Amino acid sequence: MILPGFPDAQPVEGLFGGLMIGGAAASMLLGLGRIAGVSGMLARASGVERTPTPWPIAALFIVGLVVGAGLFSAVAGPVEASFPPDYGWLVAGGLAVGFGTRLGSGCTSGHGVCGMSRLSPRSLVATGTFIVAGMVTVAIVNALGGGW
Incomplete structure (x- = not known):
């Protein structure tokens, strides 16, 4: 399809x-x-x-x-x-995700799948934050000509 x-x-x-x-x-x-x-x-x-x-x-x-x-x-x-040609971005992204996971008391699977299904207020906010942060990041990377 x-x-x-x-x-x-x-x-x-x-x-x-x-x-x-x-x-x-x-x-x-x-x-x-x-x-x-x-x-x-x-x-x-x-x-x-x-x-x-x-x-x-x-x-x-x-x-x-x-x-x-x-x-x-x-x-x-x-x-x-496919990954960006500079593995530094990959490492930086991984570290940022790890830091965010600890800061947000969970990862996307915990909040997005398990927390959202239970209507957890913390997970609703966390998942919304993930989505907005992802959209902003993509917009910035594309604006700087770094999309792949």
């Missing part, structure tokens, strides 16, 4: 991916009473932070992300990705 203005969009695949993410988040919340935020799981699995989530669950969650990506790549083929 081709969408006007978005020739590379894959809406059907996006729908199925969203359903799988939502199902996994709901299963974790309903089955274990835990939020499936990736940054919190990674912090717990790596020992950076002690959270109520048991370590084995956090570790299996992170391992599942890696194994799932590997299985997908084995079945569907490698995923093509």
Whole structure:
């Protein structure tokens, strides 16, 4: 399916991916009473932070992300990705995201998927902030001729 203005969009695949993410988040919340935020799981699995989530669950969650990506790549083929030619921007972006995750008490998956579905006021504000910050960043990068 081709969408006007978005020739590379894959809406059907996006729908199925969203359903799988939502199902996994709901299963974790309903089955274990835990939020499936990736940054919190990674912090717990790596020992950076002690959270109520048991370590084995956090570790299996992170391992599942890696194994799932590997299985997908084995079945569907490698995923093509392009990055800016200067890896400094990539590193700076990663550090900024990590800082923002700690400052905002969670990442986009925790707030955007799990928090929004629970109508958490903090997550509503955080997700709105993510969207606005992303729009501003894209506008600035494109205005400076740095879009890729």
